[in-house]
Amino acid sequence: MAEDIFRFVAREMTGPEGAFYSALDAETEAEEGKYYLWTAEELENALGHEIELFWSVYGSASMPEGEGGVLYVKTPSAEAKLRDRMEPLRQRLLAARTERLYPLLDDKVLAAWNGMMIEAYAQGFAVLGDPAYRRAAERAADFALQHLRREDGGLWRVHRLGISRQEAYLDDYAFLARGLTALYRATGEARWLQAARELSAEMVARFWDQEVGGFFFTEASNALIVRSKFAQDSAMPSGNAVAAHALLDLAELTGQAHYRSRAAQILSAFGGAMWAQPTASVHLTAAVERHLQASPAAAVAVATPADSLVSMRVELPAQQPVAGEAFAVAVHLSIRPGWHINANPPSGDLLIPTSLTLNADWPLDFARVRYPAGRSQAFPALAETLSVYEDQVALWADLSLPIAAAGTAGYLRFLIQYQACDEVRCLPPAELSQSVQVAVAP
Structure with missing residues (x-):
């Protein structure tokens, strides 16, 4: 298969100086795949009495449009055994196909x-x-x-x-x-x-x-x-x-x-x-x-780079969580002075809110995130007042683990997505993640 692909690329998709072209159209004469499809009559005209040998290896699948079918290897074991005998037949079909209208070539x-x-x-x-x-x-x-x-x-x-x-x-x-x-x-x-x-x-x-x-x-x-x-x-x-x-x-x-x-x-x-x-x-x-x-x-991965504008810390409840009972986990964010992140919900549809996503080694029976209200801050450069988080902020996740988790240990994974901005610019959206192990009460 790989050798056939290399041969096709060398023959159809390689320029005279050795560079590779981008694409070869599948449509000719307003018909999808016409250049590559074959009718039984066309195959018989090209292969003559050797058509039966050809059909022992290949099959033909009809297409949604057009009269012909697309050829495929019907019997892989026979194809491997008869490959040397198939090659002259394939070359005759290739020669016959070159008489057709050639598809458009994207030669960039x-x-x-x-x-x-x-x-x-x-x-x-x-x-x-x-x-x-x-x-x-x-x-x-x-x-x-x-x-x-x-x-x-x-x-x-x-x-x-x-x-x-x-x-x-x-x-x-x-x-x-x-x-x-x-x-x-x-x-x-x-x-x-x-x-x-x-x-x-x-x-x-x-x-x-x-x-x-x-x-x-x-x-x-x-x-x-x-x-x-x-x-x-x-x-x-x-x-x-x-x-x-x-x-x-x-x-x-x-x-x-x-x-x-x-x-x-x-x-x-x-x-x-x-x-x-x-x-x-x-x-x-x-x-x-x-x-x-x-x-x-x-x-051993570090959850928050030392030079990050925003860092995160996960706080688990003091007592072991009990399967089937709700408990709360806090994610504390520290934001570098002079910077802020958008509150959730943000002040406009085009702003990226700060969000918390979590998953676990167990299926969660219940998960809800509580976002604090943002602080309104005026930005003269934008002529807008936005709702933002600054300095320290805590996001809370209310969770419930399934009964089957009782007495087991596993990981909760937390993903924070945010966009950090100062008074005149916003950096591209960024992410922080942390994984913490939780032991569930028996």
């Missing part, structure tokens, strides 16, 4: 997507040993470093028709750096490692959040009111997750501790989000596992 070159393909081809070479995969990865890497590097050391995001444009995002730096470390692992050529180190330095200089850690998605710009940060995966892993893996790669390959330290700061910055929704940040969670396996001492 994206830095991030090329980084992913460089990594894929480098790993393909490392596993399968095909020198063509090494050449493909190296040609794409050479293209990226030649055409996507700006004079100031940064990256362009897009290249098309000989023109590179648009300042790159975090994803472009992270994915390309990861591709270069994979290429170094596969080939041992020092130039790829050096390029990865240079890109990581640029990534830190341009995107690092000096206040609370982690990477912003965009570079600083006067045109941006707020710079966002993401840890959740989408169709692709998040830029912060890939950046963490790239930094861990560099720590392993160079032995330099500052790369691992920077990766650990990313993991700490988004630790609360991973606790609250682990399935939303799978790639970052994998980076946590890498980090902890490489440095067991890192397993």
Whole structure:
């Protein structure tokens, strides 16, 4: 399967200079998938008397529109056994398909997507040993470093028709750096490692959040009111997750501790989000596992960085909670002088409220959060009066554990989400998390 994908990309999605294109349309002549579908008559015309051999391996599934069907491997065991005999038949079908109207090709070159393909081809070479995969990865890497590097050391995001444009995002730096470390692992050529180190330095200089850690998605710009940060995966892993893996790669390959330290700061910055929704940040969670396996001492996490604008402390009840009975837990927040966080509820729909989310090792029978009233404060620069929390504030959670929890011990996990502001600016939304062990009365 991997070899077939590599062949397809080399044939359909690779430019003359080695860079990888972005997309190939699925629609031709206003019909979805028409270029790739086959009728029984078309297959018989292309394969003749060998059609029965073909059907012993492949099947055809009908599509919602169009006359043809999509081919699939019906009998994997037969496909593996007859692969050499199937190859000439596949090539005849490919030749027949080239007579059709070709789908539209999106031939722009994206830095991030090329980084992913460089990594894929480098790993393909490392596993399968095909020198063509090494050449493909190296040609794409050479293209990226030649055409996507700006004079100031940064990256362009897009290249098309000989023109590179648009300042790159975090994803472009992270994915390309990861591709270069994979290429170094596969080939041992020092130039790829050096390029990865240079890109990581640029990534830190341009995107690092000096206040609370982690990477912003965009570079600083006067045109941006707020710079966002993401840890959740989408169709692709998040830029912060890939950046963490790239930094861990560099720590392993160079032995330099500052790369691992920077990766650990990313993991700490988004630790609360991973606790609250682990399935939303799978790639970052994998980076946590890498980090902890490489440095067991890192397993003891600090809930609140020493330089944080907001710190948290969880206060459990003096008596052991009793299963089935309500009890209250306080989360105390300390806010640095000169700063405030929005109250809950906030003064406007566009403001981010301070919120407390919790989960536990047991299913909670009841959970309610009580937020104190905020203090009204006038902000001349905004010409507004807002409801805020300052200095010290306590949020209360009323809980009830199930009867089955009696006599057991487990963890309660607390996630605070907030946005810190002073009189003239607001920082990007941030998070704090803490996990505390609770022993339930028998």
